Amino acid sequence: MDYTLHDETLKLVKEERRLTGLVIENLQKIQEANLHLKMGYSSLFEYAVKALGYSESCAYRRTSAVKMARVLPEIKEKLNSGELNLTNLSMAQSFFSRGKIEVAKQKEVLEKIEHCSKSETEKILVREFGVKALPPKRELVQSTTGDEALLHVRLQQETLKKLDRLKNLRAHKNSKMSYADLIDDMCEYMLKKLDPSERTVHGQHTRNTDLSAKPGAVGVARSPNPRYIPPMIKRQIWRRELGQCSYIDVKSGKRCESRHLLQYDHIQPVCCGGEATEQNLRLLCHAHHRFRDANV
Numbered sequence: 001m002d003y004t005l006h007d008e009t010l011k012l013v014k015e016e017r018r019l020t021g022l023v024i025e026n027l028q029k030i031q032e033a034n035l036h037l038k039m040g041y042s043s044l045f046e047y048a049v050k051a052l053g054y055s056e057s058c059a060y061r062r063t064s065a066v067k068m069a070r071v072l073p074e075i076k077e078k079l080n081s082g083e084l085n086l087t088n089l090s091m092a093q094s095f096f097s098r099g100k101i102e103v104a105k106q107k108e109v110l111e112k113i114e115h116c117s118k119s120e121t122e123k124i125l126v127r128e129f130g131v132k133a134l135p136p137k138r139e140l141v142q143s144t145t146g147d148e149a150l151l152h153v154r155l156q157q158e159t160l161k162k163l164d165r166l167k168n169l170r171a172h173k174n175s176k177m178s179y180a181d182l183i184d185d186m187c188e189y190m191l192k193k194l195d196p197s198e199r200t201v202h203g204q205h206t207r208n209t210d211l212s213a214k215p216g217a218v219g220v221a222r223s224p225n226p227r228y229i230p231p232m233i234k235r236q237i238w239r240r241e242l243g244q245c246s247y248i249d250v251k252s253g254k255r256c257e258s259r260h261l262l263q264y265d266h267i268q269p270v271c272c273g274g275e276a277t278e279q280n281l282r283l284l285c286h287a288h289h290r291f292r293d294a295n296v
């Protein structure tokens, strides 16, 4: 049997590496141009999963490489040559992103993990950074059948103690409370506190419970601070936007799906006379708020 098949496969693997390098380079350009934000994705990771169809772990390895390439552009060459691969790069990046690691130290570590397997890389990183184990992996949510899901999280011992204290305090409600029951209980409590659409109207808000009232109308005090947004208006906006970023890509019509770090945005900025009215306000995620500010 001749080795033609092996030679062909070797060629394909080289081509695969070259293409991976090009994908990383393009992802970097996309991030620099904020194209993912323009298209309605709140992060490059979300763009890689939802627009490019990568699995979460594949997207994580590629976006880790993009982060590293910003500081160490030479890694693209090393990916191309096969000296480094996306797995050991993302493992190293999980250490580099934890604190201020000098660029010289990052280069030194990368040289040590060249051509290394996953387990060899792990041993080197643990030794180089003087830790007992790799940093915790991304939290994992697994959907199961029915209405349930499995959530894998790594907790500090202190957090576990707090959860146990809460279980004891809530024992009068449910003496056999599980951690799942407690999490549900905490969600109910926190959502009532934090979600504007669930918050009950009380205190100063009860002066006018008519949700159609405009600021300045009877019962709604005007604040001397032009940036102040009355809680009632906030609730109206939150309900109208369904607690989701309202950015829409004009080309595709895709709306950003983020519910993370939502902020109230004045469509006509306050400095240009924009007021805190329902018509002049919208919800944007942090990424699209910054994107909007950079493009005003």
Ligand SMILES: [Zn+2]
Residues within 6 Å of the ligand: 040, 041, 042, 245, 246, 247, 256, 257, 258, 284, 285, 286, 287, 288
């Ligand atoms: Zn957004």
